[in-house]
Amino acid sequence: MNRPRKSATKSQIINFKLLDLLPTMSPDEQLEVFERVIKSSNPAVRPRALGLGAAILSNSRLLEYLREEDDVRRNAAVEILKLRRQRSLNLACYLLEDQDPQVVLQAVQILSHLRDRQALEALIGVLDHRDPNVVQAAIVALGRIGDVRAVDSIRRFLKAEPWLQVAAVETIGKIGSPDVIPDLVPLLREPVFTSLVTEALVQIGGAQAVSALVDYWMERPEELRSENTLRRLAEMLESLTSAPPDAAGLEELLEEQVRSGDKDLRIQAVRCLVALRGSNRGLWMF
Secondary structure (H helix, E strand, O other): OOHHHHHHHHHHHHHHHHHHHHOOOHHHHHHHHHHHHOOOOOOHHHHHHHHHHHHHHOOHHHHHHHHHHHHHHHHHHHHHHOOHHHHHHHHHHHHHHHOOOOHHHHHHHHHHHHHHHHHHHHHHEEEEOOOOOHHHHHHHHHHOOHHHHHHHHHHHHHOOOOOHHHHHHHHHHHHHHHHHHHHHHHHHHHOOOOHHHHHHHHHHHHHHHHHHHHHHHHHHHHHHOOHHHHHHHHHHHHOOOOOOOOOOHHHHHHHHHHOOOHHHHHHHHHHHHHHHHHHHHHOOOO
């Protein structure tokens, strides 16, 4: 059991020494060192190897790695392009038109990491890609960028295959456009999507989102006997900048929780009632 550990330690020491000697090496020698040390499983070696690659590798070399079957080199190229941040933007956008779907997928992942609005139109164009994995990754990337201009292009995926629907719901929630709430509401009543759509509506916020969730919860009063549900409702109501929507029976149900619920449930119910009634009406039961 000790021999493999000693051998691994020796290999790690050699890798560190090679990295320390880099300034004295020729470009070809540096490349050789990179291709050796990037295979190290030592978590302390890999960041230094990636930093080395970011400094010495040309775009053409990185493109070669991206097209290789070697997972280590391909993944290293993706990580290096992420490290280069904005310097990778144009290259990644260019790669979105590559004939290899795997290269396109990697380019989308890089742009998702960068979160740069300059990539918005290019990523929207990828939504028509023939590979569904690329499409799903592009939807996620647009959510990370968070630009409302992408919403109309993503809306159609709410009626696509389930895994694309999931990505679309999550992305719409992150972007936060109230215009899509009518498209989300039907999915709220599909058990597979209920929690995802609820989260998206909470993220979007506003009176329309509150109204949609309250209508759904009022159909299922047991939901409003949950501390977590009431906390979310209270937070949404407290963040409204306009009058809360009317919801027949909601105040009565909340009053019931104030009278009969446990302490934490009562606190959230009171928060909801205060937000609904404002300073003019108050809480007569107190």
